[in-house]
Amino acid sequence: MKIRKYMGILLIELVLFPLMSSFVWAIDSELTRRTLTGLPGVCVMVEDLQPNIQKYAKKYELTQEQLKRDVEQKLQKSGIIILSKENWLKTPGRPVLYVNINTHEHEKYWYAYDIEVELKQIVYMEANPKVKTLADTWSISMTGIVNIGTLNTIRDSVGILVNRFIDAYLSANTKK
Numbered sequence: 001m002k003i004r005k006y007m008g009i010l011l012i013e014l015v016l017f018p019l020m021s022s023f024v025w026a027i028d029s030e031l032t033r034r035t036l037t038g039l040p041g042v043c044v045m046v047e048d049l050q051p052n053i054q055k056y057a058k059k060y061e062l063t064q065e066q067l068k069r070d071v072e073q074k075l076q077k078s079g080i081i082i083l084s085k086e087n088w089l090k091t092p093g094r095p096v097l098y099v100n101i102n103t104h105e106h107e108k109y110w111y112a113y114d115i116e117v118e119l120k121q122i123v124y125m126e127a128n129p130k131v132k133t134l135a136d137t138w139s140i141s142m143t144g145i146v147n148i149g150t151l152n153t154i155r156d157s158v159g160i161l162v163n164r165f166i167d168a169y170l171s172a173n174t175k176k
Contacts, residue, residue: 027139028168035137036119036172041081042097043088044071053103053111056148062155070155071099071162078166093121094134097165099158109148116141117161140164 046068049057057063072082075097088094102114118139125131140161146153 027136028164032138033168033172035121036169039093039095039121039169039173040091041083041087042075042095042119043083043085044068044075045096045098046071047098047100049101050103052105053151057151057154060151060155062151067099067101067155067158070159071097074159074162074166078170080166080169093123095119095121096134097162099162101154101158103154106145110145111147111151112143112145113154113157114141114143115154115157115161117158117165119165138165138168 046064048064049062053062075082083091083095088096096119098116098118098120100116100118102116103111104113106112116139118136120134120136122132123135123137125133142157142161144153144157
């Protein structure tokens with residue numbers, strides 16, 4: 001009876017996990033794309049991975065440093081300027097492309113993940129223009145489940161989301 005139950009669970013996982021392995025959520029609309037218009041470039045910030053996954057992630061070059069290199073390389077290839085810290089401090093709005101990956105081990109060697117790619121910039125409050133704050137003006141995220149043998153999926157997913165940002169940025173900054 002236990003074998004039958006185990007086989008049933010395994011069958012459900014094999015059928016459902018590929019279907020549910022990742023979902024994309026976005027705030028990528030005509031309005032949010034307009035907030036990208038005129039930005040001369042972005043500074044890239046990638047948060048460090050959570051300790052629960054770091055020991056396995058290195059095997060797949062899934063590190064904060066490698067992810068930052070991947071993101072910057074994609075942006076540069078598309079013609080988007082990477083702002084140095086000095087240039088970023090002088091840039092109106094101080095645009096930051098922010099990448100954050102949250103993971104949670106939901107079963108031994110299986111991780112749920114949520115990747116967020118957001119463009120943050122300084123905005124002024126309409127009710128009180130003296131108040132300004134760093135806020136998300138464009139964002140996209142993806143959730144999914146991977147095991148330690150397929151952690152490269154997370155790195156690939158970051159690339160997919162960065163490509164979506166590139167599309168949004170270029171559509172907002174195309175000379176007409």
